[in-house]
Amino acid sequence: MAYPSVDIVAFSRPGGESCAPSRARPVDLVHLARQTMGDRALEQEVLSMFVQQAQSVKDQIRRANAEQRRFLAHGLKGSARGIGAFAVAEICGKVEDEPTSEAGMRKLARAIDDVRDFVATINR
Incomplete structure (x- = not known):
């Protein structure tokens, strides 16, 4: 029995595959x-789990x-790299390097809120 290629399976539904890659989102x-x-x-399940983890970390x-x-x-x-939340991942790397930076904590909190709001918007 022949199975469909990964490309066909991965891109047979609307979603991220209809968007251009973007580190701006x-x-x-x-x-x-x-x-x-x-x-x-x-x-949706992965995003929901990530938002829960991110809120807990925050x-x-x-x-x-x-x-x-x-x-x-x-x-x-x-986790952020895994789902494509690259801004969160980058800020987390900075927090690892400078864990006492209050500016880093504020940036991370804002980035987590941005992901939470974005996920809420796309799940409507």
């Missing part, structure tokens, strides 16, 4: 579509010490 939908092979339900990181901030930022950075 809070989530690069093209990257996300590739990661989920175009499965819209999986995209709540915890302010009261964490420098070592804990590095740990939290590192974990979120990997």
Whole structure:
């Protein structure tokens, strides 16, 4: 039995595959579509889990010490890269390097809020 190619499966539904790759958006939908092979339900589930993780990190990181901030930022950075939230990932890398930077904490909180708002908008 012949199976459809990955390209056909991944791009048979509307979503990120109809967008140009963009690091300007809070989530690069093209990257996300590739990661989920175009499965819209999986995209929504992954985004929901990421928003929950990001909100949890946002709540915890302010009261964490420098070592804990590095740990939290590192974990979120990997998840952010996985879904295409590249701005969050980049800021997390900076937080890892400078865990006591209050400016970094504010930037991270804003980036997390941007992703949350973006996900809420595309799920309407």
